[in-house]
Amino acid sequence: MSRMTMVQALNSALDVMMDRDSSVMVFGQDAGYFGGVFRVxxxxxxxxxxxxxxxxxxxxxxxVAAAIGMGANGLRPVAEIQxxxxxxxxxxxxxxxxxxxxxxxxxxxxxxxxxxxxxGGGIFGGQTHSQSPEAIFTHAPGLKTVIPSxxxxxxxxxxxxxEDDDPVVFLEPKRIYSGPFDGRPDQPLESWLKHPxxxxxxxxxxxxxxxxxxRRSGSAVTVLAYGTMVYVxxxxxxxxxxxxxxxDLRTLVPLDLKTIVESVNKTGRCVIVHEAPCTSGFAGELxxxxxxxxxxxxxxxxxxxxxxxxxxxxxxxxxxxxxPARLVQALRRVTLESL
Amino acid sequence: VLxxxxxxxxxxxxxxxxxxxxxxKSKPPxxxxxxxxxxxxxWRLERQRREADAx
Numbered sequence: 304m305s306r307m308t309m310v311q312a313l314n315s316a317l318d319v320m321m322d323r324d325s326s327v328m329v330f331g332q333d334a335g336y337f338g339g340v341f342r343v344x345x346x347x348x349x350x351x352x353x354x355x356x357x358x359x360x361x362x363x364x365x366x367v368a369a370a371i372g373m374g375a376n377g378l379r380p381v382a383e384i385q386x387x388x389x390x391x392x393x394x395x396x397x398x399x400x401x402x403x404x405x406x407x408x409x410x411x412x413x414x415x416x417x418x419x420x421x422x423g424g425g426i427f428g429g430q431t432h433s434q435s436p437e438a439i440f441t442h443a444p445g446l447k448t449v450i451p452s453x454x455x456x457x458x459x460x461x462x463x464x465x466e467d468d469d470p471v472v473f474l475e476p477k478r479i480y481s482g483p484f485d486g487r488p489d490q491p492l493e494s495w496l497k498h499p500x501x502x503x504x505x506x507x508x509x510x511x512x513x514x515x516x517x518r519r520s521g522s523a524v525t526v527l528a529y530g531t532m533v534y535v536x537x538x539x540x541x542x543x544x545x546x547x548x549x550x551d552l553r554t555l556v557p558l559d560l561k562t563i564v565e566s567v568n569k570t571g572r573c574v575i576v577h578e579a580p581c582t583s584g585f586a587g588e589l590x591x592x593x594x595x596x597x598x599x600x601x602x603x604x605x606x607x608x609x610x611x612x613x614x615x616x617x618x619x620x621x622x623x624x625x626x627p628a629r630l631v632q633a634l635r636r637v638t639l640e641s642l
Numbered sequence: 643v644l645x646x647x648x649x650x651x652x653x654x655x656x657x658x659x660x661x662x663x664x665x666x667k668s669k670p671p672x673x674x675x676x677x678x679x680x681x682x683x684x685w686r687l688e689r690q691r692r693e694a695d696a697x
Binding site (some may be wrong): 630 | 655674675676687694
């Protein structure tokens with residue numbers, strides 16, 4: 304067991320899997336010699352050689368296309384897209400090829416690939432380094448979408464993603480690569496190394512895809528969150544004094560509907576939070592599911608607290624990024640005002 | 643001389659850019675975040691702009 308940041312935990316997952324399985328390959332822009340812009344692949348090329356960990360040209364579509372071909376021919380590639388904001392050229396390969404290969408070939412071929420990519424805001428990255436495009440992947444049948452929020456989860460989920468026989472888009476919330484962040488930029492930075500969730504086994508372990516985690520038990524309202532927003536939700540619960548149950552979804556597809564339904568049926572109220580813009584965001588899907596499965600338990604309308612329907616703004620970063628203050632308002636609307 | 647002039651021009655531009663927004667003291671009104679998304683904002687942006695203004 305070691306104390307790890309999320310970056311170190313992800314690096315450890317790749318190291319463990321490359322050591323266990325010679326079919327695991329790691330590649331992407333600057334992922335080889337340099338070790339990745341966020342250092343997630345650091346040291347892997349030195350340890351496993353340039354044939355198993357290598358740099359790719361700046362062609363996101365080509366990176367994913369190569370991964371699909373490798374996967375269909377027996378390898379387990381882990382491709383890195385340097386920022387999720389640059390994944391759109393690869394969307395056609397992900398949706399039209401990776402997601403459908405099994406279906407189109409009636410199970411004769413499949414793409415056991417993992418596409419890792421840092422996503423999300425809060426890093427002064429502006430519109431080209433801050434986006435949260437998770438919803439577009441959940442909309443493509445055949446793809447799985449994973450978002451960890453702790454070092455421990457990051458390693459266990461990445462190992463599961465690599466071992467999965469279906470294509471997995473693994474979105475890494477880069478604002479919490481080095482430490483948890485609760486949406487208050489005026490507060491001192493916190494390191495993972497003092498956080499209990501930074502205790503990470505050095506060797507192999509896997510966390511199942513499709514299992515949410517209850518980060519805080521409560522009885523007044525259920526908050527559905529993932530990625531950095533888990534810490535914003537925890538801060539909002541503390542700040543408001545409202546006894547919120549905070550569920551970290553961890554994987555959007557497959558979704559742990561059972562945990563969500565049990566919680567909302569218990570609390571009777573639901574607030575959903577994500578960084579991505581509101582319209583057609585994943586909160587819309589969650590709202591529909593909660594309404595369908597918990598209708599007779601709901602005591603108040605379901606609330607969404609999300610990014611605005613604008614491009615991610617550099618100058619207005621902290622007006623755009625969901626803060627505990629915005630979430631507290633929603634918690635109060637669905638609890639106090641509905642009593 | 644040209645190098646010095648260009649360096650100073652770049653520094654001045656950087657100072658001007660950094661004087662607004664989250665890095666500076668003269669932050670523009672938050673409502674400007676919703677401008678130029680479309681030629682004319684739809685009801686969603688109008689509603690969200692009101693909500694952001696009220697924060």
